[in-house]
Amino acid sequence: MEKPPSRMKRYWKIAVIANxxxxxxxxxxxxxxxxxxxxxxxxxIHHIQGALESDGHETKFLMADRTLPQTVQEYAxxxxxxxxxxxxxxxREAHVPALLEMFGIPYTGSRVLTNAIxxxxxxxxxxxxxxRLPVAPFQEFxxxxxxxxxxxxxxxxxxxxxxxxxMGVDARAxxxxxxxxxxxxxxxxxxxxQPALVETFLSGREFTVGVxxxxxxxxxxxxxxxxxxxxxxxxxxxxxxxxxxxxxxNVYSQAAKAKDVGEKGAPDYICPADIDPDLExxxxxxxxxxxxxxxxxxxxxxxxxxxxxxxxxxxxINTLPGLTPGYxxxxxxxxxxxxSYNDLLLDIxxxxxxxxxxxxxxxxxxxxx
Numbered sequence: 001m002e003k004p005p006s007r008m009k010r011y012w013k014i015a016v017i018a019n020x021x022x023x024x025x026x027x028x029x030x031x032x033x034x035x036x037x038x039x040x041x042x043x044x045i046h047h048i049q050g051a052l053e054s055d056g057h058e059t060k061f062l063m064a065d066r067t068l069p070q071t072v073q074e075y076a077x078x079x080x081x082x083x084x085x086x087x088x089x090x091x092r093e094a095h096v097p098a099l100l101e102m103f104g105i106p107y108t109g110s111r112v113l114t115n116a117i118x119x120x121x122x123x124x125x126x127x128x129x130x131x132r133l134p135v136a137p138f139q140e141f142x143x144x145x146x147x148x149x150x151x152x153x154x155x156x157x158x159x160x161x162x163x164x165x166x167m168g169v170d171a172r173a174x175x176x177x178x179x180x181x182x183x184x185x186x187x188x189x190x191x192x193x194q195p196a197l198v199e200t201f202l203s204g205r206e207f208t209v210g211v212x213x214x215x216x217x218x219x220x221x222x223x224x225x226x227x228x229x230x231x232x233x234x235x236x237x238x239x240x241x242x243x244x245x246x247x248x249x250n251v252y253s254q255a256a257k258a259k260d261v262g263e264k265g266a267p268d269y270i271c272p273a274d275i276d277p278d279l280e281x282x283x284x285x286x287x288x289x290x291x292x293x294x295x296x297x298x299x300x301x302x303x304x305x306x307x308x309x310x311x312x313x314x315x316x317i318n319t320l321p322g323l324t325p326g327y328x329x330x331x332x333x334x335x336x337x338x339x340s341y342n343d344l345l346l347d348i349x350x351x352x353x354x355x356x357x358x359x360x361x362x363x364x365x366x367x368x369x
Contacts (some may be wrong), residue, residue, distance in 0.1 A: 007360040008223040011056045012353070015077035017084045017096055017107075019064045034254050038085045039163035040115045044324045048081060051345040072105065077133050079353055081345075083320055090162055090194065091116035093320055097205050106356035108348055110297045110319040118294055118319045121197050122161045128314055131293050136313045138199035142188030148178070148198075155201040158184040162191040164318065166254035168192055173251060174201055201315055204306025205245070206252060207273055209287035210236035210321065212299040212347065219361035220354030221347050226339075233291075235284040235332035240273035261327055269329070271336040271339050282364060283312060290317050298351045301330050 019039040049059040062071050064084035072080070080100055086092025094116040100107045110118070117123055129135050137151050140161055155176045160168040168188055175181045181198065188196035211286040213233040218224035224232045243249065246256040249266035260268035275283075287302040296319050303315040322328030325341045334344045353359040 004107065004348065007362060008173075008353075008358065011058065012078035012358065013075065014052050014057050014059045014349070015062045015075055015080040016045055016059055016070060017062050017068070017072070017080050017082050018053070019085045020045070022292075027274045028199070032168065034167045037167050037254050037258070038163075040322075040324070041084060044322075047325050047341065048083070048345060050295055051342040052081060052349060055346050060236055068096070069099060069103075072100070073103065077105060078106060078194050079349070079356065079358060081145050081349060082107045082109055083323060085320070091119060093119045099263055106297055106352065106358060108176050108352040110295070110300070114295045114297070115319055116319050118296070118300075119164065120162050121159075122195065124294065124317060125314070127293060128290060131289075133271055133289055133293070134313050136200040136202055136307065138197060141185045141196040141198055144182045145187060146185075148181065152198065152200060154181075156181060156198050156228065158188060158196050158198050160188050161195040161197040163192060163194075164316075166252060166257045169248075169251060169253045170255065171248045171253070173253075200307070201208060202305040202307050203250075204308065204310060206241045206303070206315075207275075207283055208239050208241060208303050208329050208333075209283050210239075210301040210333045211284075211291050211300065212236070212351070214297065214351065214355075216354070216361070217351060220350050220359055222350055223347060224362070226347070231288070233288055235288065235338045237272035237329070237335075238275065238280060238283055239269060239271040239329055239333050240275075241268060241329075242268040244268075253307040271332055279312070286312060286314060290314055294319070297355070298348050299330070303335075332356070344363050 020040055021036060021039045045061050047307060052059050062068060082096050084096040086095040094112045097112045097115055100120045101112060114337055125135045125138055139149050139152055155174050158173050158175055172184060175184050185196040213227045215232040217227040221227060241252050241258050242251045244254055246267045248256050256267050261269055283304055286304060287328055290302045297353040300319050300322040302316055302317045304312050305315055320328040323331060325331050331341060350359060
């Protein structure tokens with residue numbers, strides 16, 4: 001075998017951990033119609049394995065189900081590449097990180113607390129709001145009969161508080177009066193067995209902004225030139241999501257997200273977005289702050305929408321962004337600036353490896369003043 005780079009003692013055994021879609025199996029009774037929408041196709045896993053193996057590493061796919069405690073110990077990986085969504089509960093995206101923490105196994109991406117918080121959109125917005133990041137007025141409904149706060153004005157937008165990938169979002173998520181609000185909030189609470197997040201409907205353009213790195217990213221990245229000299233982060237080109245001609249006009253729904261890029265009824269994915277430099281700077285700053293304030297690690301993607309007056313409002317953060325080449329938002333953003341799929345995934349891996357002590361930091365040449 002070819003000798004590994006000098007900064008690592010040997011090539012790594014990497015467990016790729018994920019939940020997989022299986023359309024051949026009927027959904028269990030009592031789950032929402034779009035349950036498991038955020039699970040990955042096995043083809044995505046093969047792409048991830050290919051990217052990691054392209055740098056000399058060994059990989060094995062492990063299903064993030066109830067067999068994982070046994071299979072991960074049997075394989076004994078040096079590090080895990082985690083994209084698992086979890087199997088249920090109010091903090092399912094924290095399942096795998098918590099298990100790996102208990103076993104002392106390194107893994108990519110954000111850790112337990114951040115993954116638990118980021119899935120809870122209401123709690124995330126409270127943290128952002130308290131740290132003066134702009135969010136739309138919002139309220140969490142535990143029941144359909146909760147009194148509406150006076151600062152919330154119609155039209156409103158209603159969605160599950162603890163789901164991703166547009167789950168529970170369709171054209172009826174926009175409500176224009178109290179009757180529609182009560183009906184939709186009740187449907188969310190009963191269907192998803194969780195609170196409904198009610199917020200002011202934002203009528204403006206929608207964007208998603210990816211960031212990657214940390215203060216010492218240059219010491220561990222395969223491409224140190226990607227990262228900012230001051231804070232160590234890379235900001236990807238901003239992607240605009242134009243859902244005006246999608247199957248759910250002006251709503252970035254699960255049905256719209258499920259369609260392939262360019263397919264009829266899919267949103268238009270415009271990257272880099274055609275926006276003025278001041279707005280671009282503002283959106284990238286908000287995405288960085290959103291990532292930093294939640295303690296996210298390695299990579300994240302933040303969704304932002306403009307209000308009626310053109311002011312950005314943060315919607316949510318994805319600390320486990322999708323990684324399907326040619327389809328997932330982060331991959332489209334990377335491709336727009338010429339970053340290959342393999343390079344993107346390997347940098348996520350190497351940033352994590354450096355944090356867990358698997359990779360020696362590179363020697364940086366100090367610039368003379």
